[in-house]
Amino acid sequence: MDKKTVNAYLALSVxxxxxxxxxxxxxxxxxxxPxxxxxxxxxxxAGALMMAVLLLVGQKIAISRRDITRQFVAGTLMIALGNGVVGWAERYIPSGLAALIxxxxxxxxxxxxxxxxxxxxxxxxxxxxxxxxxxxxxALIFRDNLADLANTDYLYGILAAFFACFCWAAGTVYTKHRPSSAKTLVNVAFQLSSGGVVLLLASLFFDDYSRLDAIAPDSLWALLYxxxxxxxxxYGCFLYALKHLPSGLASVYAYVNPFIALLLGYFFLDERLTWITGLxxxxxLSGVFFINKGYQVKRTVS
Incomplete structure (x- = not known):
């Protein structure tokens, strides 16, 4: 295993x-x-800070028009329609459930x-x-949540999370097969910025700005984190892993994230956690093992 592959696995762990x-x-x-x-x-x-850091360390921001377009598409799919819509869904469903979806x-x-x-x-x-x-x-997790689907807001949150999941997956495949010739961190800056701009535009149509008067300090700390x-x-680690690992393998973090989210939600947000979660x-995690094994077999055969 070469150094880039090792670094890609470390980035995926982060x-x-x-x-x-x-x-x-x-x-x-x-x-x-909102x-x-x-x-x-x-x-x-985050995108602006990344660009500033690159300029401060003397990094040349070199990217073609074609690659800017590609980063805009990827940023819209993964950052705006993926991550941003999941954030909206979490107004109505538990954080652990969003991660599971x-x-x-x-x-x-x-x-x-x-x-x-x-x-x-x-x-x-x-x-x-x-x-x-x-x-x-x-499916095991959903066994405990079927009754909640009768709540309209809850159902909308579920559907939004599934839609966001699909968009992130589409962005993952697009990024893998429409790579940019620019450096990874330059791509990160453009994806974050473009996705963020799309979200700010969406905010004008979908957010309730009357909530601005009631923003709690915890929300601001969460924003900073x-x-x-x-x-x-x-996100930089993710793009590095995606560049050097198969897209299916680079996406297995989605299997690990839910259980971290479930534990945090259980201990700090009083979200439900049952024995089914352990099963x-x-x-x-067995699924993670088999996907990893499958891609290892592919590389060996190739």
Whole structure:
């Protein structure tokens, strides 16, 4: 295993841990902050800070018009329609449940990649088994939440989270197969900024600005955490992992994030946690193992 691959696995580990905490932070943030405005400020600020850091260290911001367009598409799919819509959904559903829904994302990635035609050879028995186990883990969690679907707001939150999950998966596959020739951190800055601008525009139509008078300090602290760690640090790690690992493997963080989110929600937000969650944990992590194994087999054969 070469150095870049090792670094990619380390970057993926950071994503697995930090992004698990972001669901908790978003839940706190949107509790008193207009959801799209909250996410838009977060991403635009993170993108601007990333650009400033690059300029301060003497990094040349070199990117073509084609690559700017590609980063705008990726930023819209992953940052605005993916992350931003999940933040809106967390106004109505628990943070742990939102993370669990997003954990089906590797299934979408493999399906979209297969339809796209670029990663059909990557789908083997191990990968299929892993995806099925991951889906089974999510299904176990939903066993405790079916009755809540009668609540209209709750149902809208569920549907929004699934939509966001699909958009993030589409952005993941798009980024993998429409790579930019610019440096990774330059791509990060443009994706965060473009996605943030789309969210600020969405805020004008969907947010209730009367809530601005009631923003709590906890929401502001959550915003600061998400800017520095949820966006700046971990998003760069994600793009690095995506560049050097297969998209299906780079997306397995979605299996780990829910359990970090569930634990934080249970201990600090009084969200429900049952024995089924423990069973789902074992089933889902088994799915992670099989997906990893499937991609290792593909690389060996190749």
């Amino acid at each position: 994503v697995c841990v930090v992004w698990g905490t972001t669901y908790f932070a978003m839940r706190i943030g949107v509790a008193t902050f 959801a799209f405005l909250f996410s838009g400020i977060r991403q635009v600020t 997003v954990s089906v994302m590797p299934i979408y990635v493999v399906i979209i990649g297969y339809v796209w035609g670029n990663e059909r050879k990557a789908v083997n028995g191990y990968v299929l088994t892993g995806l099925l186990l991951g889906a089974a883990g999510v 998400l800017i520095l760690f949820g966006s700046l640090a971990s 789902a944990l074992m089933v889902t």
